[in-house]
Amino acid sequence: MSHAEDSIIVCRCEDVTLGEIRKAIREGAVTLDEVKRITRAGMGPCQGRTCRLLVAGEIARFCGKHVSGILQSKYRPPVKPVKMGDLAALELTPLSEPGHGQQSGASPECTCGKAVNGR
């Protein structure tokens, strides 16, 4: 592996280079979560949309496995970054499906876990 390759930016959100990712893998990281926890690759605003597959490919190459055999990390909400002010301004209107939002106690705090409409 050349030095030039090591300086390629793999995670653009967090400025993580291929060299840093390869170092973490050499030191024992064999899952996307471990690489993420060590280097921050995939923790930025795009949440790994660009670098996930590249990192998985690096792990796979190092471990001699197929990419499909590399443990993925979870996709976490929100799908796109959302301003805290917009979230605070949301009015949560309960859905009118049976068993949800029908009881008199239905309120913005409804915590039954079912989907709740935004605005």
Next chain:
Amino acid sequence: MKTRADAVVIGGGVVGAAIAYNLAKLGLKDTVVCEKHTFASGSTGRCGAGVREQWGAEGNIRMCKAAIDIFETLQEELEYDYDIEFVQKGYLMLAYTEKEWEQFKANLKVQHRLGVNAVALTPEEAREIVPSLNIEGLYGATYNPRDGHANPFHTTRAYLKAFERLGGEVYCFTEVTGIEQSNGKIQKVRTTRGDISTPVVVNAAGPWAAPVAAMVGIDLPVYTERHQILVTEPVGRLFDPMLMSFSRGFYSQQTPHGSIIMGIGDPDEPKGYDIGHSWQFLKRMCDIMCSVVPALMGVRVVRQWSGLYTISPDAHPILGTVSGIDGYYQAVGFSGHGFMLAPIVGKVIAEMILDRPLSIDISGLDLGRFERGDLRVEPSVV
């Protein structure tokens, strides 16, 4: 994988990692950590990683004080080549009700007696420390500059790497499925990758402490509960100290990287192992924090997740031996503050196992206290 060891630590979270490192440091040769997933994949990797001396109960204050002493030189002690990001910018504890303010003042008395340099502040003085703070509705605040936070992934990994350098072995994706004992002595640990004979086993299994304790017939009085948390995009410095309030249930810190982490307790959260996330949390969290620091309104949430608290009946950890089972040790039930306690707990449990003088008295924190009815009380938990 080894088939025999001097000690097996169950759990690769910050507590198991700290115990394992201290065992190796004190000279125990063949120590093994069994982790069913990857390092810090349990509560540790999901936590707020705040570290504070500002507690109400004497035991917690003493332990956290000793833990901060260790945190201050941990990076060098562990010779870690990344940064554990331990920063001491204080905790600013915010009182929004008269009752909370009275509690803070009572806590300060205990803290001062034990040598903690926390101070009481008026709302205006609090705003001098955090200019972005909205002081509407604030009764007062307390501030301790020695409090802070660290990076939970790197702290755990730093312990594990130092442990490995001292000859210890970490087995990830290795779940402990059984513990054998005979004549009241630990004999063997069964794992998904084979058996390990050992005279010593340490339960540092975090949320799974109760199922592990059940393997030796102990009924642990703990339960688990989801706590949700989120992180924003990195932004310029909005506040230095950790902000926290019990009446409003939140805590929030801005990491050295600039992103802001925040969590909030939910009094209606059911017991259990659910680690899903909800819209209701996002909304409530943003509502509250946008009123505490209005500048947050323009800051974007990047990710939300959740983790488990493992709660004991008196919100204090359950530490040490259990009578009748020679070679079994536990460090469990941290009740939402195990990250900050890990450095001192790791040290003391290792000292206990190797029969050394203990750095700090933890005799009142054994499992037996619940039978004796000798419960601790901690008024200041989120």
